[in-house]
Amino acid sequence: MTRDIAVVAFAQTDHRRTSEDLSEVEMLMPVLHEVLDRTGLKTADIGFTCSGSSDYLAGRAFSFTLALDGVGAWPPISESHVETDGAWALYEAWTKLLTGEADTALVYSYGKSSPGSVRDVLTRQLDPYYLAPLWPDSVALAALQAQALIDAGHTDEPALAAFAARSREAARDNPHAQLRGPVPHGDHLVRPLRTGDCPPIGDGAAAVILAAGERARTLCPRPAWIRGVDHRIEAHGLGVRDLTDSPSTRLAAERAGAFERPVDTAELHAPFTAQEVVLRRALRLDDTVCVNPSGGALAANPIMAAGLIRIGEAAARIHRGESDRALAHATSGPCLQQNLVAVLEGDPR
């Protein structure tokens, strides 16, 4: 017997280029309060808490321990942490709720990219013996992928520019976005990618609340039911992967039930324009699907929170009645190495 589990609330910060004036805890606190307020729950009412973040962004070991102070973990709480995007924290919380050991879960994640050079920082997640010593940065690796897609005839530079323009136009309606409206497409940063093909670097946090069964209905007028979640990882070495494809995304989507019926909305975690080309093909999204109505990661990409935000944005559209069946995607690692897909549905209207 399985349980129905839903996203019942979502909150996020305004994403900004820098938040020097705030500690991570100070950045996170308002989001935690907001998401709890939306359901009327208090920390002590939550059955399980799980977060996602990265010490390398904070520049110190055990940075998540201080964020826990912001949650107010007293009396002690049942809690865990993943050292990656909060979408995977949501996955851990979802499995916890499936076991029946908890009926509600708080999931949050955050990242401040502003204190360092995020392009340099992300090189440290590469193979430490063969790849990391060469310091290939995240934009250079994404450019390799973009060039492979152009060479394969899947896209071209004007098409990529159109992805960027559409995303930032959509972000006009998103008060939290960092980049919105007409954004200059700019010069080449690493060919073939121009600045406009790349995500903004910024700080931000997000939180969602999950609830099981009838509990979800009491907390949210139209819960976003999680019909399936799955995530898959690929080989790390870029030389052994076809960068024009994402078999892990396709497999995760299949296992999450994404192909069983059409979706009307897709929130994709594609920090670089060319990655949307890969994801659209892997997820079989055509023009009938509203892709990234929030503006996506091209409008705001707080690392470690951007994937959780995709799930939150998809759920929020269901809450508001703007979607009946939505797909949310999160990614981790260079050139879409690891991918998570969640399928969310509202009750029939």
Place this chain on the structure above:
Amino acid sequence: MSKEPVAVVGIGQTKHVAARRDVSIAGLVREAAVRALADAELTWADIDAVVIGKAPDFFEGVMMPELYLADALGAVGKPMLRVHTAGSVGGSTALVAANLVAARVHGTVLTLAFEKQSESNAMWGLSLPIPFQQPLLAGAGGFFAPHVRAYMRRSGAPDAVGSLVAYKDRRNALKNPYAHLHEHDITLEKVQASPMLWDPIRYSETCPSSDGACAMVLTDRAGAARAPRPPAWMLGGAMRSEPTMFAGKDFVSPRAGRDCAADVYRQAHIADPRRDIDAVEMYVPFSWYEPMWLENLGFAAEGEGWKLTESGVTELDGDLPVNMSGGVLSTNPIGASGMIRFAEAALQVRGQAGEHQVDGARRALGHAYGGGSQFFAMWLVGDQPPDA
């Protein structure tokens, strides 16, 4: 709601040493994983998902190393989840993996935790910068020594108790081929004559810095029925966290630890842990934490834990053996240390613990903690499946 029972059918660990210069990080983790698969008589193809944990990424200087380790752990095309809950991570990682089986999301899961401490200096990796923590907080010992002092003052424990624990654990380690420290000439006098590092903690009462990995294969009822060796059954498991510092925090006996143990005992129908549990692997990085955790985990009344230690109850041949493997005091690849506790508890109830086997161990507790005594993870395993 019914949960799927979770069984441990494979356990593997590396020989823990100060520096494994002969292998990469990938080579280290693969060694433990291959041994766990061999113990379960399974292949990589039998594994549905991988759950991996380690303590801070700064210890090896690799951000999110699970990305690079996907190939080495046969995870390509599979779900791979990374857990990080400070020193308790090895235990939390096993519990997250167990939940995947309990929730019936996956049938068979490989879980693994590791640390290759020789890649850096954990002492300074653990010395957090001001203004976040108090200054002059040199490593974990600097943080924990005042709390040991508080325990001694509160309980009236004699000064010698800490050295008794270290002497016991180091002797137990001689029976464990995987333990890092094999001090064949250990004596109580040597422990007591070792240099004072963080008063009252002496050099020989602290854990070493180790390179090592530990892996387990967890599976469902059907998987357990096919297992070649007796499985260990998970009878209860829980995590609890509390804030790092606040006015009401009891560093000697944190409430999160007490609540976590109570939850595990409730799940496992343990009425009296002292009587109902046969062996304990607890996270004791500094010797005095044995008596402190005996109280926190409900094996002794407040202020009485040191009496169990002093009277020999926690010796390998005692009434309640603690850290039969030699414990964290003999082996400490930080990120793996919690999982080693969980795995050693499972080895005991499977009857596979070799020279450090406790005769007739039917129920064993694995315990881990981390951060500023704020994160706790525990499981209780038995030789019989849960009744439910």
